[in-house]
Amino acid sequence: MNTLTFINTDNFDEAVTSSGNNEEQYGQFISFIQGQDTELHVHYNNATGITRLGGACRGDHFFHHLIGDYYGILKDTLVQAINNRTRERNYFRLYSELLEDSITEEEFNNELQRNCDDYIIKLQHKPSFEELMIALNASKDIMDITSVEDMQTAFSFAPKELNNLLEK
Amino acid sequence: MGVFIKYGETIEGSAVDFIVRAWYKNGPVEHPITKKVMCRYTTDRNSLGTIKKPYPTPTDEEIKAATQHYHRELGDQLKADALEIFTEGFKPIKTNVKEGISGRHGAQLASTSVHTIASIKTPLKIYDNLLGHSAKKEIKG
Incomplete structure (x- = not known):
């Protein structure tokens, strides 16, 4: 043949x-x-x-493989998770300074308000199916992600958007 | 006054008492519905949360609609293995360790006196079907 x-x-x-x-x-x-x-x-x-x-x-992620932008989606999704872990680390670093009396409570609050993007995780991202699959697969191997809520916080997924996606 | 045990059940109070075995601080998060900056915690191994002071029903129509499933009555309880908790403010609350609480060894007690939202966590295994680990998975072209 x-x-x-x-x-x-x-x-x-x-x-x-x-x-x-x-x-x-x-x-x-x-x-x-x-x-x-x-x-x-x-x-x-x-x-x-x-x-x-x-x-x-399922979905169009194979299409993304073919046209070469899958790795861009993969990178962006994983970088978001790493940055959120950095935000948590930054917060506890600042909090430990407060506990050690290195900074006052007023300085602690001012720093959080002034540079909130360095410390506060936002759950606003509307995930695509591909991003969800990346997050679900990665979550199996990421420490301290055992629930849907942990995954949402790690990857900044908006809960309402995630529910809408899963209902499809 | 109700006891809620299903995944996703949520209570909201102005003061909530918790009895848990493990209590973990997770840092501040902008709550997706209230848009307030709230400290996030997760708990594990026998978790109980009870509303001690109710929170009023929100006046904002959008928030009211998004939280219509929240339980806000005095005495409403969450009973589960693991909870996700949010407390308003930048500073995390402290817990006290107490031994011999109703058969729980070394339980941690926490009482909040600020706006608190607590939910029963949903395990990731619930999405196994999505990942194709269920026998029912099939792709039809």
Whole structure:
């Protein structure tokens, strides 16, 4: 088999399966990518040097992979979480100065009001499906994130927007 | 006066008492509904929150609509494993450790006298279906 024609995933599956049976004969390489929200088949025919792919995935994040901006979304999402952890750290650093009497309570309050973005986490971001999936997957490995509320605070997700997204 | 145990249940009071096993300070957050800067805390392992002084129903229509599910009666309680708590102000409140509280060893007691909002935390596992860990997951093209 030198060419594969597929119209839908069923047709593709059949084509890949049948070509897989002829792998030795036609030297074809088949790779299946099956994640939690993606079912994608990539077929490389090393006789013709042509790669064909097909499948289905939830949302449009595979599209972002193809056009190369997925890593921008990934970076921005993770940087937001790191910056929020920095805000918490900055706050407790300032609070420890208050407890040590290095600063007065008035100086403590003034500093928080003057530079609030350095200390206060805001929950205003409306997450896309891709950002939510990144956050959910990352949350499994991030320390101290065990609940939806912890994840919202870490990634600055607006709770109402998150609920709207999940209801879709 | 009610006792609430489901994920997401929320109480709001002008003064709230808490009995918890573990109490963690998390820093200030701009509350997404009230827009006030509030100190956030999380609790773990047998958490109880009781309204000691009710908070009036908000006059702002938008906030009133967004918080219509909040419980504000005197004596309303949250009973859960883990709570998320917000207290108005920049400084965190202090807790007192007391031993032998109703079978809880070394429980921490906290009493707030400022605007307080407490919710039962929702575990991340509830989204396993979204991640495809449920047998019901299927993608239809």
